[in-house]
Amino acid sequence: MKASVVKIEPNGHVCSDCAVRDLAVCSSLDPTELREFEHLGRRVHFSSGETVFSEEDITTSFYNLVEGVMRLYKLLPDGRRQIVGFALPGDFLGMNISGRHNFSADAIGGVTVCQFAKAPFGRFIEDRPHLLRRINELAVRELSHARNHMVLLGRRSADEKVAAFLLGWRERLVSLKGASDTVPLPMSRQDIADYLGLTIETVSRTFTKLERHGVIEIIHGGISLLDPAKVEALAAA
Amino acid sequence: MKASVVKIEPNGHVCSDCAVRDLAVCSSLDPTELREFEHLGRRVHFSSGETVFSEEDITTSFYNLVEGVMRLYKLLPDGRRQIVGFALPGDFLGMNISGRHNFSADAIGGVTVCQFAKAPFGRFIEDRPHLLRRINELAVRELSHARNHMVLLGRRSADEKVAAFLLGWRERLVSLKGASDTVPLPMSRQDIADYLGLTIETVSRTFTKLERHGVIEIIHGGISLLDPAKVEALAAA
DNA sequence: TGCGAAAATTGATCTGGGTCAATCGCCTTT
DNA sequence: AAAGGCGATTGACCCAGATCAATTTTCGCA
Numbered sequence: 461m462k463a464s465v466v467k468i469e470p471n472g473h474v475c476s477d478c479a480v481r482d483l484a485v486c487s488s489l490d491p492t493e494l495r496e497f498e499h500l501g502r503r504v505h506f507s508s509g510e511t512v513f514s515e516e517d518i519t520t521s522f523y524n525l526v527e528g529v530m531r532l533y534k535l536l537p538d539g540r541r542q543i544v545g546f547a548l549p550g551d552f553l554g555m556n557i558s559g560r561h562n563f564s565a566d567a568i569g570g571v572t573v574c575q576f577a578k579a580p581f582g583r584f585i586e587d588r589p590h591l592l593r594r595i596n597e598l599a600v601r602e603l604s605h606a607r608n609h610m611v612l613l614g615r616r617s618a619d620e621k622v623a624a625f626l627l628g629w630r631e632r633l634v635s636l637k638g639a640s641d642t643v644p645l646p647m648s649r650q651d652i653a654d655y656l657g658l659t660i661e662t663v664s665r666t667f668t669k670l671e672r673h674g675v676i677e678i679i680h681g682g683i684s685l686l687d688p689a690k691v692e693a694l695a696a697a
Numbered sequence: 698m699k700a701s702v703v704k705i706e707p708n709g710h711v712c713s714d715c716a717v718r719d720l721a722v723c724s725s726l727d728p729t730e731l732r733e734f735e736h737l738g739r740r741v742h743f744s745s746g747e748t749v750f751s752e753e754d755i756t757t758s759f760y761n762l763v764e765g766v767m768r769l770y771k772l773l774p775d776g777r778r779q780i781v782g783f784a785l786p787g788d789f790l791g792m793n794i795s796g797r798h799n800f801s802a803d804a805i806g807g808v809t810v811c812q813f814a815k816a817p818f819g820r821f822i823e824d825r826p827h828l829l830r831r832i833n834e835l836a837v838r839e840l841s842h843a844r845n846h847m848v849l850l851g852r853r854s855a856d857e858k859v860a861a862f863l864l865g866w867r868e869r870l871v872s873l874k875g876a877s878d879t880v881p882l883p884m885s886r887q888d889i890a891d892y893l894g895l896t897i898e899t900v901s902r903t904f905t906k907l908e909r910h911g912v913i914e915i916i917h918g919g920i921s922l923l924d925p926a927k928v929e930a931l932a933a934a
Numbered sequence: 935t936g937c938g939a940a941a942a943t944t945g946a947t948c949t950g951g952g953t954c955a956a957t958c959g960c961c962t963t964t
Numbered sequence: 965a966a967a968g969g970c971g972a973t974t975g976a977c978c979c980a981g982a983t984c985a986a987t988t989t990t991c992g993c994a
Contacts, residue, residue: 534847534848536848536933540853541852544847556837557837562841562844589826589829592829592830592833596829596832596833599836599837600792600794603840604795606840606844607781607800608799609847610771610781611779614850614891648971648972649973650972654851657850657851657852658951658952659951659952659953661952661973661974662950662952664973664974665974667973668974696773696774697774854981855981886941886943887942896982897942898942898944899981901943902944904942905944
């Protein structure tokens with residue numbers, strides 16, 4: 461949204477002590493490769509609300525999210541928005557066949573990415589099938605998520621959508637922050653609505669309804685699952 | 698749906714004159730590889746309505762659709778169904794990370810697939826990165842489709858959904874049957890409804906409404922686009 | 935060629951979630 | 965500490981699309 465004034469970190473970064481070393485595509489690289497890989501990427505910081513790349517932009521870079529949360533979304537000509545996913549540390553962004561990004565991505569809160577110019581990255585992959593396999597693995601995982609989300613969007617009620625979202629988001633945070641019934645929600649209600657194919661009002665009402673029923677507690681910056689089993693039942697598997 | 702009585706074709710098939718030679722994953726193989734590849738797959742026929750594989754089944758095979766159309770879908774415990782896509786000749790099915798299919802697939806009309814046992818296929822890929830790259834390409838293409846479909850499911854009206862579906866289906870048929878304003882629809886109205894996140898009644902009503910407005914003509918086994926530009930306008934890009 | 939069943943269409947009515955419109959409750963910023 | 969502003973909540977009302985209920989059309993099969 462805002463004008464993009466990115467902050468590039470001084471060259472001092474080393475992959476070997478990167479926070480997402482074992483989650484990201486890099487997990488497929490051995491120490492020698494990793495040192496070479498280090499020179500391909502540069503760390504870039506984006507502040508809250510900044511757009512990292514836009515749908516229809518020609519793809520010049522791939523990104524490895526290192527820290528923070530991003531919303532990935534598509535817009536219809538009249539402004540309707542569908543968020544197709546939230547990216548978390550370890551996620552790899554930018555793969556496409558058309559040569560253009562097919563969604564936009566912006567920062568929710570401060571974000572650090574590891575940015576790779578397309579050509580050198582492509583060359584690096586060339587003779588490293590294990591990296592390609594890792595990328596494919598992430599794509600297939602993403603595809604599975606996308607299909608689950610289609611079911612949610614096409615066939616679930618508002619209550620089910622919200623319940624499933626809370627559980628799914630909590631689940632995704634497990635590998636990053638460990639399991640917890642306290643679920644931070646860094647994204648806005650509008651973001652949640654656009655992710656679930658609902659309006660902000662319906663999301664808000666559903667939250668308060670769940671709270672009235674003692675199923676969740678709305679806390680500052682997130683929610684707390686008071687009765688996870690009940691939420692699971694509401695999500696209709 | 699029906700009990701599965703598959704028909705395996707006698708061994709006489711050769712990849713080099715396969716109908717999907719240039720569309721499928723096989724397009725990445727050179728003639729020598731293709732001859733070796735030939736021994737990995739066997740052609741299997743499924744009749745209308747038969748299930749090729751089911752969600753949650755352990756993946757023992759990958760499939761290359763050679764002829765016919767398949768519906769790919771997920772079911773909720775209470776029977777609600779979301780069709781996540783229709784497969785056409787050239788499509789590659791079975792990639793997943795969990796070791797289980799994450800959707801079900803059944804034949805719409807008669808279908809011929811080229812079936813590969815998982816292990817030998819995996820071994821064949823192992824030292825052929827160009828095949829892996831081709832598979833990744835198909836996965837990324839699929840991912841793009843999935844994201845577009847999320848927008849449709851989450852943010853488009855019934856009219857827009859139907860119009861977009863007709864255009865999208867027509868577009869997919871171009872590479873198989875050439876461009877045409879006559880669009881065959883081998884799937885049922887229920888299938889279309891479950892693909893678009895609508896009910897069968899809404900799909901039917903929308904078709905008749907479009908026909909009344911002179912935008913399409915409902916013909917036997919499909920529709921004809923009388924005013925493609927108008928349909929595009931309705932689809933809201 | 936006709937019969938039974940399944941698919942598709944059409945009509946009448948209902949409702950979940952959208953729309954419109956106030957507040958409310960914070961965070962800033964001064 | 966007051967004011968301004970933005971995100972979130974809440975309420976009143978509405979409507980697109982679901983549901984329920986007949987037909988009508990198509991199709992497989994004898």
